Every structure is written in C-alpha cells, then in structure tokens.
Amino acid sequence: MVMRVPKKGEIWYVDPNPTKGHELRSPHYFIVVSDELLNQALGTAICCPISTGGNAARSQNITVVLDGSSTESGKVTGVILCHQVRALGLKERQAKYATKAEDYLIDEVIMKLVDLIDPQ
Numbered sequence: 001m002v003m004r005v006p007k008k009g010e011i012w013y014v015d016p017n018p019t020k021g022h023e024l025r026s027p028h029y030f031i032v033v034s035d036e037l038l039n040q041a042l043g044t045a046i047c048c049p050i051s052t053g054g055n056a057a058r059s060q061n062i063t064v065v066l067d068g069s070s071t072e073s074g075k076v077t078g079v080i081l082c083h084q085v086r087a088l089g090l091k092e093r094q095a096k097y098a099t100k101a102e103d104y105l106i107d108e109v110i111m112k113l114v115d116l117i118d119p120q
Contacts, residue, residue: 005040006032009106011050011076012095014088024049024084029076029098031066033085033109044087048109052078062116064108066101073099082112 006012010032019025032039034046050066057063063079076099088095 005036006045006090006095006097007036007039007100008032008034009101009103011071011098011101012045012047012090013098014047014090014093014095016049016086016088016093023086024051024081029078030088030095031080031101031106031109033106033113042087043091044089046085047088047090048080048082048085048113050076050078050080054079054081057081057083062112064105064112066105069102070105071099071101075099080109082109082116085113 011029013027014030015027017025029050030047031050032045032047039045054063058079062083063081066078066080068074068077
C-alpha cells in the first residue's frame with residue numbers, strides 16, 4: 001500500500017483495472033507526471049503507463065523510451081505510452097513504489113504530453 005504521496009518522476013507498479021476498450025489493462029508500471037503537491041491535494045496522481053509493447057503508439061511517435069539507464073534501479077524498461085495518460089488513486093489501488101526516473105526523462109514525457117494536447 002502507498003504510505004506516502006507519489007512524486008513526479010517516480011515509477012509505481014499499479015493494477016489499472018477496471019478498464020475499457022483500448023485502455024492498457026492488467027498490472028503495469030506507471031510513471032507519475034504530476035507534482036507531489038497536486039497529488040496530495042487531489043488524492044490521485046496523473047500517470048502514464050509503461051509497456052514493452054506499444055508498437056502502434058511507437059509508430060505514431062507518442063512514446064518515450066525507458067531503458068536501463070533512465071532510472072535509479074535500471075530494472076524498469078519499455079516505452080512510456082503518453083497517449084494513455086490517466087489519473088490513478090495509487091493508495092486505493094495498492095500500488096507499489098518501484099524506482100525513480102531521471103529528470104531528463106520526465107521532462108521528455110511532459111513535452112510529449114504537451115505536443116499531444118496542443119500540436120503545432
């Protein structure tokens with residue numbers, strides 16, 4: 001169970017179910033993109049899932065690669081699916097902290113999210 005407020009750039013293992021349609025289902029790692037103060041105020045964290053698949057998303061240039069050098073532990077790898085961003089109650093979903101991403105990686109994710117919302 002989450003014992004503290006999630007921080008931007010942290011990676012948590014979460015079961016996002018229930019889901020519908022093309023939403024990513026089953027337990028996955030998620031990276032937190034929202035600030036700790038907002039997470040505390042809302043009781044949720046804005047997150048993007050991490051997948052080892054995501055070929056369609058990769059071809060649309062809406063992912064960020066997460067390799068072994070991108071995190072403190074080096075154990076979480078895959079692609080961050082920026083188009084699958086969602087708010088999650090990590091405590092209620094009994095999420096487990098995994099690691100923290102490097103600052104440059106979370107910056108890249110946020111830039112990709114901005115591009116998705118406001119392409120120019």
